[in-house]
Amino acid sequence: MKDMWTAIPARGRVILLVLLAALLVAPAALDRYFMSVLILIFYFAFVGQAWNIMMGYAGQLSLGHALYAGLGGYVAALLWFYFGIGPWIGVFAGVAVAAAFGAVIGWLGFRFGIEGVYFALLTIAFAEFTRIAFDNMSFTGGPGGLFLLYEEQRTHEWWNLRGGPLLFYYLGLALAAGGALLTAWLARSRLGYQWLAVREDQEAALSLGVGAFRAKMIAVLISASMTAIGGVFLAFYYNSLFPAQAFDIGRSIEIILAPVIGGLGTIFGPIVGAFILTPLGEALIALTAKFGVDLPGTKAVFYGLTLMIIITLRPDGVWPWLKRLLGLEPKS
Amino acid sequence: MNLAIVLNVVIQGVLTGLMYGLMALGLSVIFGVVRVVNFAHGEFAVVAMYATYLLFVGLGLDPLISLLPIALAFFAIGYFLQITLVNRFVGRSEHEQFILLVGLAIIIVNGLLMIFGPDARPTNLPYSLDSFEIGPLFIDTARVYSAVAALLVSAALFAFFRYTTTGTAIRACADNLTGAGVVGLNVKRLYAVTFGIGLACVGAAGSLMVTIADASPSLAQSFTLLAFTIVIIGGLGSMTGALVGGVLIGVSEAMASFFFAPSMKSMFSFALLVAVLVLRPQGLMGRRA
Amino acid sequence: MSALLKVDGISKRFRGLLAVDRLSFEVPQGGIFAVIGPNGAGKTTLFNMIAGVFAPDGGAITFAGERIDGLKPDKICQRGIGRTYQIVRPFPALSVEDNVIVGALLHRHHVSDARAHAQDVLRRLDLYDKRAQRASSLTLPDRKRLEVARALATDPKLLLLDEVMAGLRPTEMDRIVSILQELNRETGLTILLIEHVMRAVMALAGQILVLHHGASIAQGSPQQVVRDPAVIHSYLGAEDVA
Numbered sequence: 053m054k055d056m057w058t059a060i061p062a063r064g065r066v067i068l069l070v071l072l073a074a075l076l077v078a079p080a081a082l083d084r085y086f087m088s089v090l091i092l093i094f095y096f097a098f099v100g101q102a103w104n105i106m107m108g109y110a111g112q113l114s115l116g117h118a119l120y121a122g123l124g125g126y127v128a129a130l131l132w133f134y135f136g137i138g139p140w141i142g143v144f145a146g147v148a149v150a151a152a153f154g155a156v157i158g159w160l161g162f163r164f165g166i167e168g169v170y171f172a173l174l175t176i177a178f179a180e181f182t183r184i185a186f187d188n189m190s191f192t193g194g195p196g197g198l199f200l201l202y203e204e205q206r207t208h209e210w211w212n213l214r215g216g217p218l219l220f221y222y223l224g225l226a227l228a229a230g231g232a233l234l235t236a237w238l239a240r241s242r243l244g245y246q247w248l249a250v251r252e253d254q255e256a257a258l259s260l261g262v263g264a265f266r267a268k269m270i271a272v273l274i275s276a277s278m279t280a281i282g283g284v285f286l287a288f289y290y291n292s293l294f295p296a297q298a299f300d301i302g303r304s305i306e307i308i309l310a311p312v313i314g315g316l317g318t319i320f321g322p323i324v325g326a327f328i329l330t331p332l333g334e335a336l337i338a339l340t341a342k343f344g345v346d347l348p349g350t351k352a353v354f355y356g357l358t359l360m361i362i363i364t365l366r367p368d369g370v371w372p373w374l375k376r377l378l379g380l381e382p383k384s
Numbered sequence: 385m386n387l388a389i390v391l392n393v394v395i396q397g398v399l400t401g402l403m404y405g406l407m408a409l410g411l412s413v414i415f416g417v418v419r420v421v422n423f424a425h426g427e428f429a430v431v432a433m434y435a436t437y438l439l440f441v442g443l444g445l446d447p448l449i450s451l452l453p454i455a456l457a458f459f460a461i462g463y464f465l466q467i468t469l470v471n472r473f474v475g476r477s478e479h480e481q482f483i484l485l486v487g488l489a490i491i492i493v494n495g496l497l498m499i500f501g502p503d504a505r506p507t508n509l510p511y512s513l514d515s516f517e518i519g520p521l522f523i524d525t526a527r528v529y530s531a532v533a534a535l536l537v538s539a540a541l542f543a544f545f546r547y548t549t550t551g552t553a554i555r556a557c558a559d560n561l562t563g564a565g566v567v568g569l570n571v572k573r574l575y576a577v578t579f580g581i582g583l584a585c586v587g588a589a590g591s592l593m594v595t596i597a598d599a600s601p602s603l604a605q606s607f608t609l610l611a612f613t614i615v616i617i618g619g620l621g622s623m624t625g626a627l628v629g630g631v632l633i634g635v636s637e638a639m640a641s642f643f644f645a646p647s648m649k650s651m652f653s654f655a656l657l658v659a660v661l662v663l664r665p666q667g668l669m670g671r672r673a
Numbered sequence: 674m675s676a677l678l679k680v681d682g683i684s685k686r687f688r689g690l691l692a693v694d695r696l697s698f699e700v701p702q703g704g705i706f707a708v709i710g711p712n713g714a715g716k717t718t719l720f721n722m723i724a725g726v727f728a729p730d731g732g733a734i735t736f737a738g739e740r741i742d743g744l745k746p747d748k749i750c751q752r753g754i755g756r757t758y759q760i761v762r763p764f765p766a767l768s769v770e771d772n773v774i775v776g777a778l779l780h781r782h783h784v785s786d787a788r789a790h791a792q793d794v795l796r797r798l799d800l801y802d803k804r805a806q807r808a809s810s811l812t813l814p815d816r817k818r819l820e821v822a823r824a825l826a827t828d829p830k831l832l833l834l835d836e837v838m839a840g841l842r843p844t845e846m847d848r849i850v851s852i853l854q855e856l857n858r859e860t861g862l863t864i865l866l867i868e869h870v871m872r873a874v875m876a877l878a879g880q881i882l883v884l885h886h887g888a889s890i891a892q893g894s895p896q897q898v899v900r901d902p903a904v905i906h907s908y909l910g911a912e913d914v915a
Contacts, residue, residue: 113479164662168478169421173612174661177654180609184651195647242778242787249775252764259724259758261750261779261827301605305486312483317766348502349494356490363483364472 056236064380072229079221087217089334091289093326094224095282100310100322101231102278107308108317109239110271111251113168116157116175117279117307119182120150122298124280125287126186129198132288134191138212143284147277153178154276155269162268176301183299197294200287213288220289227285228323231278236319238274247271251317279307309355313362315369324371329358388520393642394635395523399531401634403592405627406534407607408614409541410585416621417558417578420470420481424489426607428583431492432458432590433599437505440594447507448533451591455537458587459580466579471572489608496601504598512595530592537588538627541581545623554578558621586611606650613657619667628669632656676735677702677863678723678831683732683742685718685887692718694887695732700831705857705864707874710884711907716867717759719884720835723865724756725749737830751779755829757820759836759867765809769800769819772808776826791826798822798852814845821849825856832856834866838873850876875899883907 060068079087099121106114127149128142157178161171187195202214210219238244246267249257254264287293297303314325333351340350366373375381411425422428432454439450473481514525545551554574557564564571597603610633618629636656637649660667676699685693693715700706708716722729725746734742741749750756755776764772770791777787777794795801798818803811808819817837824832834853838846850873856862868874874881874895881898883891891901898904 107479113482115482160658160662164665166661166665169482170616170661170665172478172482173616174658176609177613177657177661181651181654181658184648184654187647188645240784242782242784245771245775245778245784245787248767248771249764252766253762255726255746256758256762256764257775258746259750259756260776260823261747262775263747301609305490308483347498349497352494353491353498356487356494359483359487359490360469363480363487364469367476367480 056233056240061380063378067378067380075225079218084217087221089331091217091220091224093330094221094228095286095289096306096310096330097228097323097326098224098231098285099279099282099307100314100326101228101235102275102282103307104311104316104318104322105235105238105247105278106271106275108311108315108321109235109244109251110247110268112161112268112271113172114175114272114275115172115301115304115308116177116179117275118299118301118303119153119175119179120276120279121283121286121303121307122179122182122186122293122295123150123153124283125293125298126192126198126283127280128284129200129287129293130192132200132212133198139284139288140211140213143281146284147280150276150280150283151273153182154272158269158272162265176304179299179301179304183295186295186299192295193293195295197292200291202291213284220285223285227281228326232319232323234278239319243267243270248317309359311369313358313370315371318369318371320375321369321371324374325369328370329355332358392521392523393638395521396527397635397638398631399523399527399634400596400638401631402531402534402538402627403589403596403630404610404614404634405630406538406592407586407589408611408618408626408630409538409623410582410589411611412615412618412621412623412626413541413585414579414582415615417554418466418470418474418575420473420579421478421485422582423482423485423608424492425586425611426609427489427492427604428458428586429590429593429607429611430496430599430601430604432587433594433597433603434496434500434505435587436591436594437507437599440507440509446509447591447594448529451533451537451588454591455584455588459584462580462583463576465583466576467572470579471575474575489604493601493604496604500599500601502601504600506598507594509595526595530595533592534589537585538623541585542623544581550574550577610650610653613653616667617656617660619669622667622669625667625669629667632668675702676700677704677737678865679733679735680719680723681733681735683719683722683729683734685715685722685727685729687718692887693722693729696884696887696889697732698882698889698892700863700865701880703857703861703863704879705853705866705877707878707881708865708867708884709869709871709874709881714884715887716884717835718887720756720833720867723749724754724833750827750829753828753830754833755824755827755831756833757817757824757835757837759839761813761816761820763808763811763816763819763823765807767808768804769806769808769811770795770804772819773822773826776823779827787826791822794822794826797856798825799848814841817841818849821852825862829862831863831865834864834868836867836869838868838870843872846870846873849873853877 103117106112124146127146128139131137131142131145132139157175161174166174186192192198246262249262250264250267258264309329310325311322313329314323315321333354336354337351407429411422414420414422435454436447436450439445440447473484509526511525516523516525516528545555553569554577557569557571557574614629614633615626617632618625633653636652640649640652678700680696680698682695682697683693684695696719708719710716721727723734725744728743733740736752736754741752773791773794774784774787777790781787781790792801795804798821800815800818800822803815811819821837837849853864854877857864878895881895882889883898883904885907890907891898891904
């Protein structure tokens with residue numbers, strides 16, 4: 053743990069501490085709108101980190117991550133809705149279900165050698181399958197959605213994740229920071245090296261005795277579990293769930309935006325990506341609204357354009373470049 | 385259960401499936417040769433649907449006629465896109481190609497949303513409601529025309545790859561890239577032609593698709609997944625496989641809609657996809673790598 | 674000397690073509706054993722069967738007294754066989770040191786231990802000064818050495834070297850030859866190598882097997898083999914023996 057900290061150059065440590073301190077005290081100065089933007093940033097940084105483990109480290113292209121977020125959210129929400137079981141307990145059930153799905157997808161994919169685009173389609177197939185299934189089930193609310201009651205008098209029950217922006221702000225911050233810490237720790241572990249080896253060249257990794265199947269299975273389990281936690285967070289933040297949103301491939305793509313833009317296979321990539329994309333998207337909406345234009349799809353077009361530009365010109369993402377710019381490259 | 389009803393459903397599925405097959409053919413050709421996964425495939429199909437709709441509303445052109453200029457325009461778009469953008473991604477990792485085309489797909493679908501709004505635009509052909517009656521069978525006229533057109537376009541494509549020099553050269557590229565470069569084929573141009581052909585297929589298929597669905601941005605994603613499902617089931621790179629896969633999925637969708645619920649039709653396609661990925665990854669008609 | 678690796682009548686057929694035909698030989702513990710032969714003789718196929726890339730169609734491979742034919746590559750490596758690839762395959766985006774750490778982690782659970790071991794190996798192979806470079810930035814001779822370093826870091830009992838000399842200049846070759854001799858002498862490492870460069874083979878090998886069309890046509894000490902008429906006829910005749 054300690055060498056994770058010392059591995060960061062001194063200037064980086066200062067920047068990190070200042071930013072963290074600023075984020076900790078920020079709610080005192082921010083209005084509701086800016087809080088909501090930051091909450092979204094934290095969410096995307098966290099689930100982006102989850103996807104980063106899978107793709108950036110273990111090299112497995114999953115495009116169905118909405119499945120895990122949706123399952124986590126639905127399971128916890130249903131437990132709360134029907135049995136009054138709070139999300140702090142419900143999250144375990146949500147994670148268990150999502151991890152079980154991850155295990156099935158991983159087992160099928162890795163055991164039968166389904167790789168690359170084929171693996172991506174396998175993950176999409178599962179997410180779409182689940183979306184349609186949820187659309188056709190009545191106890192989940194079907195296509196009409198599942199709504200969690202927002203009761204004014206219960207906004208202080210943090211133990212039930214019923215609360216205002218402040219609760220979700222600090223919870224989101226904790227998730228984003230915790231996710232980054234976990235990833236940093238994993239990346240420096242034996243498992244982390246095995247992931248990188250599998251990502252770079254699976255056959256060569258096998259010939260060095262790396263148990264590729266096991267390493268990839270652990271990656272999908274961790275990634276699915278983290279994403280499910282993010283899903284619970286989002287479900288209780290928005291208080292509503294629709295299959296057409298929760299399991300949509302669009303939701304999966306949202307999850308991959310931040311790590312791709314920020315930089316795959318880096319700890320700070322997903323965080324940087326989330327901090328760039330979400331505010332820019334919001335600013336764009338505000339700007340177009342100011343000119344009296346209100347076209348649905350504007351933000352998405354902007355995201356699409358950003359994706360294309362970044363992947364064409366800077367396929368390693370923004371972070372490696374930003375790191376050099378800030379002089380944070382460790383001296384070699 | 386009345387056999388005639390089932391037969392009706394199957395025939396309807398086969399006819400729809402031929403259009404699906406043509407769309408998937410475009411995807412298969414692009415992947416088989418350029419080795420790039422066109423994740424914006426369904427989006428292009430929907431653009432073609434809107435173009436067909438506009439030509440119909442504006443000039444009264446029948447989709448079976450506007451198919452030709454649209455296919456031609458899509459060829460040009462594909463050629464240009466490959467030369468300017470996609471070619472930089474040939475040989476790069478799959479996730480980078482994928483992200484490029486997902487970005488393009490997002491732009492197309494939301495661009496359509498900004499221009500046309502979320503409401504579906506129907507193309508009301510004068511023969512939309514006509515049908516051929518053969519004994520107990522009722523077969524939609526529009527669907528028959530479209531399916532025949534899809535078959536003709538596919539046949540033209542088969543002929544192109546078999547009998548023309550360019551077609552043969554493209555097949556050589558697909559089989560042995562280094563070899564193709566060594567014997568002096570202009571691989572970059574052939575790739576552009578291939579991407580153009582792929583988009584021409586999806587453009588033609590999109591034109592025909594207005595006879596069975598109303599143009600809407602929300603169709604795009606499901607078309608992309610549909611095309612991928614078909615191509616994988618049929619076998620990536622196999623042209624016959626794409627058509628067979630299209631028909632298979634068309635029938636499976638029609639049956640699922642009829643016996644279960646229309647909203648559940650793609651569940652069966654996805655189940656089929658997973659089964660094929662696990663049990664026969666080279667697809668039904670594909671060669672084992 | 675007892676046999677560390679025993680290959681007993683293995684065969685492999687690809688689409689009707691017999692790549693390896695009932696081949697048998699034994700690699701003694703602590704020895705350096707070379708397999709030579711013209712291109713297409715089945716040398717790499719033989720390696721791939723030993724390393725577990727695919728199983729032989731028939732016959733048995735025994736390593737340290739246990740059957741290993743049919744085991745997967747990771748299991749083979751865990752048993753103590755390290756290999757290099759003829760066409761090197763380093764992990765391109767990782768540093769030289771991290772490449773070797775992956776190997777060192779096979780029998781070490783802490784990255785710090787693995788790093789220390791990796792650095793020892795890198796020193797031995799003259800790569801220590803380049804340890805922070807990305808593997809993709811190395812020159813071919815360095816990549817070849819990295820390939821050996823990575824395999825060595827797994828602490829193998831047997832090292833399979835697939836044409837590590839190809840493409841090297843004579844001085845670079847001599848350096849690798851002396852590194853391998855040192856390893857063999859100091860650590861008792863057993864080496865099985867495929868090699869085209871006769872100079873290196875003559876310098877290193879205690880025993881040579883000549884493979885032709887998947888079958889052994891001669892086997893023995895280097896001096897015996899180079900005088901064998903069958904070998905001269907089918908293989909050496911066209912090459913520079915010196």
